[in-house]
Amino acid sequence: MLLVEGFEAAILPCTLILLVPGLAAALTARETAIPALTGFCLAVLMFSWLRFSGAGAGWHPIIAAVALFIAVAMLLSPPISRLDLVALLGGALVGFAAAELWLPCVGAEFGLLLNELPTQGSSGLVSMAIYLVGALSPLLALGAIHHLTADWFLELVEPPLSIVGAALLVMLAVATAVGFHETMLASLFEWSLPYV
Secondary structure (H helix, E strand, O other): OHHHHHHHHOOOHHHHHHHHHHHHHHHHHHHHHHHHHHHHHHHHHHHHHHHHHOOOOOOOHHHHHHHHHHHHHHHHOOOOOOOHHHHHHHHHHHHHHHHHHOOOOOOHHHHHHHHHHHHHOHHHHHHHHHHHHHHOHHHHHHHHHHHHOOHHHHHHHHHHHHHHHHHHHHHHHHHHHOOOHHHHHHHHHHHHHHHO
């Protein structure tokens, strides 16, 4: 049931705070989009689990904004000199920020998981992963599409899309740094309520 709720959450506005930064990280990373998406998804899983299980206190939003700025610099570095590890770390920084900002709209199963997460230990991490596979499924599909797309087409579209991705990340970082993220998250949550 957690997986089904995750798929349902993937189409709700409240999940955009996870999906848009993940998409932006993949676009900014260009040909190293797969490592960036991998780092993003792993960081969202780890930091969401830490945050909601009570094992790691929430970080100040300024830390999330700084992480986004650093990620943009890492992901925009010239692809020739950038290693997959740099893209993985850049994606992880974006994933950390997204997990810290995420205000989930919860269904019955995920709500139960969030209530029990502090007592579940590492099994809660597995349950969170099951939910996030569904919630992040559009990003997983994007990774598959990127992998299957012809190289000549990627070379044509990646430079302008990289600028769009970086601009999205910078806008989110600025919004977070000035405190506008709270208004943005509240609006996304409100728009999701009729569907939860």
